[in-house]
Amino acid sequence: xxxxxxxxxxxxxxxxxxxxxxxxxxxxxxxxxxxxxxxxxxxxxxxxxxxxxxxxxxxxxxxxxxxxxxxxxxxxxxxxxxxxxxxxxxxxxxxxxxxxxxxxxxxxxxxxxxxxxxxxxxxxxxxxxxxxxxxxxxxxxxxxxxxxxxxxxxxxxxxxxxxxxxxxxxxxxxxxxxxxxxxxxxxxxxxxxxxxxxxxxxxxxxxxxxxxxxxxxxxxxxxxxxxxxxxxxxxxxxxxxxxxxxxxxxxxxxxxxxxxxxxxxxxxxxxxxxxxxxxxxxxxxxxxxxxxxxxxxxxxxxxxxxxxxxxxxxxxxxxxxxxxxxxxxxxxxxxxxxxxxxxxxxxxxxxxxxxxxxxxxxxxxxxxxxxxxxxxxxxxxxxxxxxxxxxxxxxxxxxxxxxxxxxxxxxxxxxxxxxxxxxxxxxxxxxxxxxxxxxxxxxxxxxxxxxxxxxxxxxxxxxxxxxxxxxxxxxxxxxxxxxxxxxxxxxxxxxxxxxxxxxxxxxxxxxxxxxxxxxxxxxxxxxxxxxxxxxxxxxxxxxxxxxxxxxxxxxxxxxxxxxxxxxxxxxxxxxxxxxxxxxxxxxxxxxxxxxxx
Numbered sequence: 035x036x037x038x039x040x041x042x043x044x045x046x047x048x049x050x051x052x053x054x055x056x057x058x059x060x061x062x063x064x065x066x067x068x069x070x071x072x073x074x075x076x077x078x079x080x081x082x083x084x085x086x087x088x089x090x091x092x093x094x095x096x097x098x099x100x101x102x103x104x105x106x107x108x109x110x111x112x113x114x115x116x117x118x119x120x121x122x123x124x125x126x127x128x129x130x131x132x133x134x135x136x137x138x139x140x141x142x143x144x145x146x147x148x149x150x151x152x153x154x155x156x157x158x159x160x161x162x163x164x165x166x167x168x169x170x171x172x173x174x175x176x177x178x179x180x181x182x183x184x185x186x187x188x189x190x191x192x193x194x195x196x197x198x199x200x201x202x203x204x205x206x207x208x209x210x211x212x213x214x215x216x217x218x219x220x221x222x223x224x225x226x227x228x229x230x231x232x233x234x235x236x237x238x239x240x241x242x243x244x245x246x247x248x249x250x251x252x253x254x255x256x257x258x259x260x261x262x263x264x265x266x267x268x269x270x271x272x273x274x275x276x277x278x279x280x281x282x283x284x285x286x287x288x289x290x291x292x293x294x295x296x297x298x299x300x301x302x303x304x305x306x307x308x309x310x311x312x313x314x315x316x317x318x319x320x321x322x323x324x325x326x327x328x329x330x331x332x333x334x335x336x337x338x339x340x341x342x343x344x345x346x347x348x349x350x351x352x353x354x355x356x357x358x359x360x361x362x363x364x365x366x367x368x369x370x371x372x373x374x375x376x377x378x379x380x381x382x383x384x385x386x387x388x389x390x391x392x393x394x395x396x397x398x399x400x401x402x403x404x405x406x407x408x409x410x411x412x413x414x415x416x417x418x419x420x421x422x423x424x425x426x427x428x429x430x431x432x433x434x435x436x437x438x439x440x441x442x443x444x445x446x447x448x449x450x451x452x453x454x455x456x457x458x459x460x461x462x463x464x465x466x467x468x469x470x471x472x473x474x475x476x477x478x479x480x481x482x483x484x485x486x487x488x489x490x491x492x493x494x495x496x497x498x499x500x501x502x503x504x505x506x507x508x509x510x511x512x513x514x515x516x517x518x519x520x521x522x523x524x525x526x527x528x529x530x531x532x533x534x535x536x537x538x539x540x541x542x543x544x545x546x547x548x549x550x551x552x553x554x555x556x557x558x559x560x561x562x563x564x565x566x567x568x569x570x571x572x573x574x575x576x577x578x579x580x581x582x583x584x585x586x587x588x589x590x591x592x593x594x595x596x597x598x599x600x601x602x603x604x605x606x607x608x609x610x611x612x613x614x615x616x617x618x619x620x621x622x623x624x625x626x627x628x629x630x631x
Contacts, residue, residue, distance in 0.1 A: 035094060036087060038062050038135060041168050054155020057144055061169050062135025063127035066090050066111055067119035073175025077117055077409070078166065078202075079126045080187030080194075081106070082395075083257075083323060084315055086134035089126040090119075109398050116402030117409065122179060129190075130165045131157045131322040139318035140241065150318075152238030157322055159330040163194045167201065177201060180409055181348075184208035184394045185361070186323075189330050196332055199347035206405055208353045209387075209394040211365035212339055213331040218360055221260050222324045225253035229317050238318050250317045251308030258307045263357035263390030267300060274299040339372040349379040351408045351478075353401060355387025355394060370485060371497050377440065377463060381408065381478060382485045383471070400471065407478035427533075428454050430591050431616060434531055435503055437461055442501040442527055444519070445489055445509030449477030456482075465501075467493075490514045493522040501527040510534055511567045520583045523619065530619040536592075538572030538609040540599055573609040580619060588618045 040060050041048075047055040064087045069076050079089050090105035090112055092098050110116040111124050128136035131154070139154035146153075170178065181202045183191030188210025195205040214222070232249030234240055275297045295301065332342035350373060354366035363384060373380035385400045387393035394401060432454055435441060439462045443452050446466025455462035466484040468474050477484040487495075490513050504527035510516050511534050523530050536542075545553035554560065560567065571579065573589070580587040592612035594600045602611025 036062055036064055036135065039169065039172055041165070041172060050155050050161045051158045052156040054157075056137065056155065059130065059137045059165060059168075060135070060141070061127050061130075061137075061165060063087050063125060063169060064089065065123060065125055067123035069123035069125075069173075069175065071174065073170065073173070073178055075122050076170075076175050076178050077122045077124050077180045077182055078170065078178050079107070079111070079117075079124055080166070080181065080183035080190040081126060081129070082184055083186040083327065084311070084320070085187070086132070087126045087128045089124060106395065110402055110405070116398070116405040117182070118406065121410070125170070125173075125175075127166060127169055129323065130162045131319055131326065133316035133319040136165070138316065139238065139322060140316045149241045151241060152318070154238075154318065154322065157326050159189060159193045159326055160197060162326070163190055163197055166190070166194065167198055170201075177203070180204035180206060182206040182208070182405070183210065185210055185391065186327055189327065193330070193332070195348050195350070196342055196345045199345050202348045204351070204409060205346070205348040206351045206353070206408065207369075208401065208405075209355050209358055209361050209391055211361045212333060212342070212369050214328060215362065215365065218260065219328055221256060222328050225256050226321055226324060228252040228256065229321060232317075235317060238321075240317075245312075246317045247312040250312050250315065250320060251305075253320060254311040254315075255304040255308045258304060260360045261390055261392040263359065263388060265357060266389035266393075269388075271298070271300040271303065276302050339369065340375050343369070343372050343378055344376045346373070346378055349408075349481075349483075350381070351405070352380065352382045353394070353404060354382075354384050355391065356384060357387040357389055357393060358391040360391045367495065371495075374465065374500055375497055379483050380465070380485070381483050382487075383474060384486050385471075403475050404471075404478065407475045411479055411481035427593065427614070430593070431505075431507060431531070431533060434590055434616065434618070435462060435505075438463075439502040440464070440500065441503055441505055442496075443467065443505045443507070444493070445506065445512070446473075446477060446482070446484060448473050449480045449482030449484060451505065451507055452477070452482045453480045489519070491518060493519055493526065496522070496526045498525050499528075502529075503527055504530040506530060506532045506534075508533055508535065511569050511571060514568065516569060516579075517583075520579070520585065524585065524621050529621075531590075531616065532576075532587075532619055533614065533616045534571070534576070535567070535614050536573050536609065536612045537570040538574065539594070539613045540602060540610050541596060541613065543610075573612065573615055576615075576617065584621070586620050586622045588620070590616045590618055592616070 038060055040058060043058055047057045048059055049055055085106050088105050090108045091103050092101060093104055096104060113120045117124055128134040130136055131138045133140050139150045141150060143150045178201060181191045181194050188207040191205055192207055229235055229246055229249040232246035234244045235246040235249060240246060276299055333339045336342040352366055352370055354363050370380055370382045383404050389397055428451060435455060441455060441462045441464035443464055443466040446452055446468050449466055452464040452466050455464055466477055466482055467487050467489050468484055469488055474484050474486055504523055510532060513519055542553045577587055589608060592603050592608050592615045594603055594611055594613045599611040599613055
């Protein structure tokens with residue numbers, strides 16, 4: 035249910051960043067779920083460029099028995115959904131400068147009794163955030179569980195996290211960036227030109243006459259192209275013709291030719307989007323908020339992106355979409371790397387979004403799982419579910435890492451090791467790299483920072499000298515190109531800690547020798563045809579492999595599940611007796627200890 039609140043202005047009115055003043059501000063908002071009195075379970079959702087506060091459920095005029103929910107993110111917000119309203123209360127408000135209930139150019143100026151029109155002052159993203167924050171304070175919410183935003187809303191969420199870092203525990207940024215790239219700026223510029231060149235715009239003073247619907251529709255059609263992807267448009271429309279138009283008479287076809295119309299379905303779709311948009315949106319609002327969007331650049335404000343993200347205190351989740359060319363993966367990764375350089379708690383996922391930018395609104399199955407895991411993560415230690423052998427391994431592994439270290443876990447899986455390092459008296463700060471989405475969701479639910487990437491090839495994208503130690507635990511044998519990993523390993527970290535199953539183990543050798551079949555053991559519990567271990571190396575192999583890259587491998591400890599293996603290891607025959615090994619990898623060509631056969 036939409037609600038309105040009038041924010042009491044300070045003496046002299048609301049002063050905006052560009053120098054303008056508003057005598058009063060009305061805010062329209064909606065709440066979904068029940069808030070705690072202090073707002074500790076409140077998730078504030080910042081809507082997209084032309085969205086509104088109706089994030090989930092039905093509008094008052096709609097019938098739940100007949101109508102589908104009209105909330106723009108109804109699939110994400112609700113009981114048991116990505117943002118679970120049985121656990122969280124969702125707050126969404128219309129933005130300052132918009133046209134859906136919060137004060138904007140179409141609102142009545144109390145000093146004149148007429149719509150503001152062109153007299154509405156220039157606004158910034160910071161002004162919008164300040165109004166949001168004033169609303170939460172008015173409602174009694176001092177610290178929010180999270181602020182979430184997609185696209186334009188993601189920029190607002192980011193600005194809020196930078197400007198008022200103490201206001202939230204978590205921040206979710208979806209299909210967005212710290213600023214628009216040049217191509218996106220160009221689309222906005224052309225869209226605004228379409229509006230102001232409409233004869234009915236009249237410098238914004240059109241509220242008592244014909245409105246600039248043609249210009250606004252053109253701006254919307256242009257913008258809507260950026261919300262789609264080529265693959266999505268090909269799949270949905272291709273070069274299909276509008277069949278119902280092809281059956282019209284000759285006079286109609288002559289008019290079509292004179293107007294330079296086509297028969298393509300994509301043209302009909304864009305016309306529909308433009309016509310639908312002008313029924314609900316105001317041209318002056320579109321001009322104001324796109325200008326604020328274009329101008330937003332925390333890097334310019336702080337001198338560098340790193341200086342901007344340095345202000346952030348919340349745990350941050352960044353999500354980009356593969357089909358999104360409006361906000362690119364390069365922009366997302368640049369933000370992630372800036373957060374890494376400043377040792378911020380950052381997680382990053384790149385999800386399938388073949389339909390383009392708008393997929394964060396329309397194709398959200400993966401996104402729901404990621405956001406839900408991130409928002410419901412626990413920062414307390416999980417009850418141990420490890421078997422005794424796993425517990426011993428993690429204990430042996432963890433004690434090799436100095437307390438308070440900055441750790442990069444390459445192939446972090448479900449995040450168990452990083453969770454152990456953070457909570458097992460090691461007080462380590464870490465980032466995990468993982469490519470499997472299911473494991474990433476599990477890691478997020480543990481409260482672990484995890485970055486989705488192709489760990490075979492993308493380590494070269496990581497900034498240099500960020501970490502004290504790089505961890506590769508039972509990962510190197512599953513990589514397609516472990517040589518590429520080794521070339522970059524000690525560029526990103528001072529040294530590395532590596533664990534892998536030793537294929538030279540006596541149990542392996544005996545099964546091959548006596549049975550003539552690929553072996554299966556506790557360390558290698560796979561059949562030959564479904565094993566993830568595509569590079570089965572021995573301890574000796576790894577020594578030779580390390581030397582090839584000018585690195586020194588030092589055996590720290592080994593383990594074996596059999597009494598014979600333990601005996602052989604005790605006799606110094608580690609390559610024969612060890613089922614698994616843990617090594618320290620450092621720079622230099624020092625001679626390692628040769629361990630047995």
